[in-house]
Amino acid sequence: MxxxxxxxxxxxxxxxxxxxISCTDLEIEETDSIISKDTGDFTFSPLADPASSLSDLYNKIGGDFQGQDNIYALNEVTTDELLVPTRGTDWGDNGVWRQLHTHTWNSAHLFIKNAWNTLNQNIFRASEIIESNPSPAIIAEAKFLRAYNMFFVMDFYGSVPFREVDEGPKVNPRVLTRPEAYAFVLQDLTEALPDLPSTGPDLTKTVKATKEAAQFLMAKLYLNASVYSSSGEFDSADMDKVIAAVDAITASGFAIESEKSYFEIFEPTEDTETIFFLRSEVxxxxxxxxxxxxxxxxxxxxxxxxxxxxxxxxxxxxxxxxxxxxxxxxxxxxxxxxxxxxxxxxxxxxxxxxxxxxxxxxxxxxxxxxxxxxxxxxxxxxxxxxxxxxxxxxxxxxxxxxxxxxxGDDTSPFIESFRRHQVFFRYADAYLMKAEAMFRKGQTAEALTMVNTLRSSRDNTPALTSLDESSLLDERARELFIETWRRNDLVRFNQFTSPWALKEVSGDPNVNLFPIPETALLSNPNLVQNPGY
Structure with missing residues (x-):
């Protein structure tokens, strides 16, 4: 090895x-979707320093995605990949972990509420930056971050509340349906692309929004379009867009890592696979x-x-x-x-x-x-x-x-940034998205060749002799475990509701979406609870 x-x-x-450490944060944050007081007429005041606010938003998102609970738990502990068994009294936590793994959560679940509040708050903060008349480059980065957070609200909950910056607390946020949210995210990314910088593998640049990061998120959108439209059908035109987005990333110099070992990719050092990483404590x-x-x-x-x-x-x-x-x-x-x-x-x-x-x-x-x-x-x-x-x-x-x-300077900001380095968009993921898109188009032989090319770069990993949906999903599991995409993959492959060890509940399609938190429903009458809750 x-x-x-x-x-x-x-x-x-x-x-x-x-x-x-095995704890649950009980603090409730006020967000744009939770209105606690009436402040009368409202006028939006543009941010005094949008660049500083953008930097703060990057740091906040890094913190939001670094924890073991909330967003990460919804993506991973709800799957066959991770579970948090209670050992004695350790990790009991009133059943919050067990409920996620067995799909027995409800609209009062703390992690479901916290993720909702956090993601929607980030969307609003990005909107404030966009509407404060900053430079085109700052607008582009803020639109990428808004799309990034809205993607997860859409993916988790379906409906997305959206408040304009000039709407005060007397106005209930309008609610985007899942197809409308999909279009909104895609528009943000499309508008951001021309003003985002382009980069190949470079640790000084891939910590910020780039064309390649936007193309990666676009590929995720197109690959999951059948889920977000509820059609259940993989459209060939969408698969072509996945392939085009990944090809653009490849053309920028990203590639399957061939010089380092697999686990060295996750070190805070240069590699050819990291497209976007968060300044998150690992x-x-x-x-x-x-x-x-x-x-x-x-x-x-x-x-x-x-x-x-x-x-x-x-x-x-x-x-x-x-x-x-x-x-x-x-x-x-x-x-x-x-x-x-x-x-x-x-x-x-x-x-x-x-x-x-x-x-x-x-x-x-x-x-x-x-x-x-x-x-x-x-x-x-x-x-x-x-x-x-x-x-x-x-x-x-x-x-x-x-x-x-x-x-030579262990106290420099450069060094400090390397201590917070969570890889979030990785080229191997993009590469497998392209292989899946080709498979969905009926190009099975070409997709198998791609998968085996990836496998050949990982030591002691023999070639597959055939490829079907099950083996393709398993390959994504082997390559991308605990990288925050397992739930998304299982839903797309229609396997999230299937049974696995220690999960008795199965077959209910309603659990493909989390419930809208009770607090959000109370504060915004425009929201409607998801079916089954």
Missing amino acids: KIRTIIKPFALSALIISAL APRIWNTLHYNQNAPDNTGGGWNGFSTLAEFYDKFEGDPNTNYEGDGQEERRGIVWDNTNANDLNLGIGYGFLIGQQYDSDGSMLKNRQGGPLSFTKEIPSLVGNTEVQGIRLIKYHPYDPIPDT
């Missing part, structure tokens, strides 16, 4: 770590899955022992079904558990990807659980409650030993 042997620690944010992607006794030099407090994956998801990968040590025949993307020999030689400790079986410390010693027994993660999780602290395979893409570029 292409795993590097020189590793440096990076500093983690103690504030983020302490705030996110601590929740690391510590929410690891056991309390797994640690790194900059976090001797260990992990939070929460997030796990299902045995059936792990079994989608090549390799020994019961272990993941080096030499077990696993494909590169499934990762590795360092055994004591490797840990001694390379000073690694925590592994990559899917962590199953005995875990080791960086000195090569076998780790123990809090009761003094072997820290050996089991494959099966018998229930969502009543589990021991070692049940469930853990999974990790970002790593506590990832290096920071050496610029």
Whole structure:
């Protein structure tokens, strides 16, 4: 496997770590869709410094998408990819995690409400920037960010409330239907494109809106058009637009990474795949899955022992079904558990990807659980409650030993930005979107060739001999696990309502949309609750 042997620690944010440990934020934020007081007549005052407000919005979105709850949980914990089993009293949290995984949520669910408020607030803030007469470049970036947030409101809830900046709290926001929201997002991206910069792989530029990031989001729109229109049919013209958008990204220099290992793509260093990343602290992607006794030099407090994956998801990968040590025949993307020999030689400790079986410390010693027994993660999780602290395979893409570029100044803003680096739009995703579009057009042989080209770039990953919907969905799972797209994929492939281990509820198409939060319905009579809620 292409795993590097020189590793440096990076500093983690103690504030983020302490705030996110198996907790739920009960604070309610006022947003443009929740009206709490009457202020009389309203006049919009343009922002004094739109550029500064744009920077603030980037930072806010980075924070909104970094947590383990809310937006991330709706995208991942609702799927067969992630679950948060209750171990003793840990991670009980009044059932909020279990309800997501079993699709038994309701309109009062805290994460559903928080995601709604956060995304709609970001939409309104972007509108304020756009309407403050800034430069064309700032307008373009703000339109991209508005489209980015509206995409997720449309994807999660269907209906999208929209308030014009010159409408005061006496005016109830109008509500865009899903097709209207689709058109709105597409218009924002289309209008933004001419004034967005174009870039190839470049960490100093891909943290902001670019033509390539807009083209990526356009490809997502076109690929999911059948869902957002409720037609259920993949239109060939839409698939052609997916292909054209991805081809434009390719022409800018993005490509499947061939020089680095798979997990090095997620380091805060240059690669050929990162199209857009958020300045998001990656601590929740690391510590929410690891056991309390797994640690790194900059976090001797260990992990939070929460997030796990299902045995059936792990079994989608090549390799020994019961272990993941080096030499077990696993494909590169499934990762590795360092055994004591490797840990001694390379000073690694925590592994990559899917962590199953005995875990080791960086000195090569076998780790123990809090009761003094072997820290050996089991494959099966018998229930969502009543589990021991070692049940469930853990999974990790970002790593506590990832290096920071050496610029000679560890306090520089450049260095600080590298400590907050969550990859959100990746070329491999765009590449698989193109392959899927070709498959939907009936070009199965060409799509299979594309998929196998990607697989050949990942070590120990044999070629597929055929391609159908199931194998294409599985390939996206193997390549893109815990990258925030699993729910979107399952809905598009009509598999979100299918049963999987520990989820008894199935077959109800209404759960393809989340409910409109109760607070939003009370504050805006123009909203109508989604069917089934």
